[in-house]
Amino acid sequence: MLLLIDHQAFQFSNLHSHEPTLIVNNVVGLAKAAKAFKVPTILTTVTEERGGYLLKGIQDVFPTQKPINRTFINTWEDQRVVEAVKKTGRRQLVIAALWTEVCLAMPVIQSLSDGYDVFFVTDASGGVSREAHDMAVFAHGAGRGRADHLDRGHERVAARLGARSDGPGHRRDHRRSRRASGIAFSWNSNYLTRGGNNRVDLPMMQRSIAR
Numbered sequence: 001m002l003l004l005i006d007h008q009a010f011q012f013s014n015l016h017s018h019e020p021t022l023i024v025n026n027v028v029g030l031a032k033a034a035k036a037f038k039v040p041t042i043l044t045t046v047t048e049e050r051g052g053y054l055l056k057g058i059q060d061v062f063p064t065q066k067p068i069n070r071t072f073i074n075t076w077e078d079q080r081v082v083e084a085v086k087k088t089g090r091r092q093l094v095i096a097a098l099w100t101e102v103c104l105a106m107p108v109i110q111s112l113s114d115g116y117d118v119f120f121v122t123d124a125s126g127g128v129s130r131e132a133h134d135m136a137v138f139a140h141g142a143g144r145g146r147a148d149h150l151d152r153g154h155e156r157v158a159a160r161l162g163a164r165s166d167g168p169g170h171r172r173d174h175r176r177s178r179r180a181s182g183i184a185f186s187w188n189s190n191y192l193t194r195g196g197n198n199r200v201d202l203p204m205m206q207r208s209i210a211r
Helices: 009-013 020-036 056-061 079-088 100-113 130-141 153-163 168-177 186-191
Strands: 002-005 041-046 068-070 092-097 117-121 148-150
Touching: 002 020, 002 100, 009 020, 020 041, 020 056, 041 079, 068 079, 092 100, 100 117, 100 130
Parallel strands: 002 041, 002 092, 041 068, 092 117, 117 148
Antiparallel strands: none
């Protein structure tokens, strides 16, 4: 299952590890792939009254789904989120979040301790600096008992989902999900700042999330 955390205007305003438009396109592409291949997806925001609503590109993929609006910084401390994950019946959890070093790292650590098989998508997540993002990826994605991280993961997750689908209709949906580009920011674009490149020179592991 897929958990998308805090892709909101305020979070983007302090994103300096990546080009913000890259993260927007990648996370929307990831959401489209999950929708096309019927992967359970949970959306969550933090204090959206102050931090802004979920990106329109993501909400448009799930127009009837209301994000879980938290007051906890750590998503895994909100029992509504934990219960929603449990209700899916899935034990493999894919997470993308802003910011990597806080809002991604915390639920990764706790969901691992709860026995989930955890992956995080590096190019649909980002941090307040390149160093903060890379160090969080390294700290939580290396070694036994840690989470697997997926560099260029939005493409690889979509490809793995597509490989497990049946029929030409699913393949067409997969091709559509890969063409997530030119996303309109609407008012959110006023908050975005330019960051660095999107390269993460760290080992990458692939597994399917469609079990």
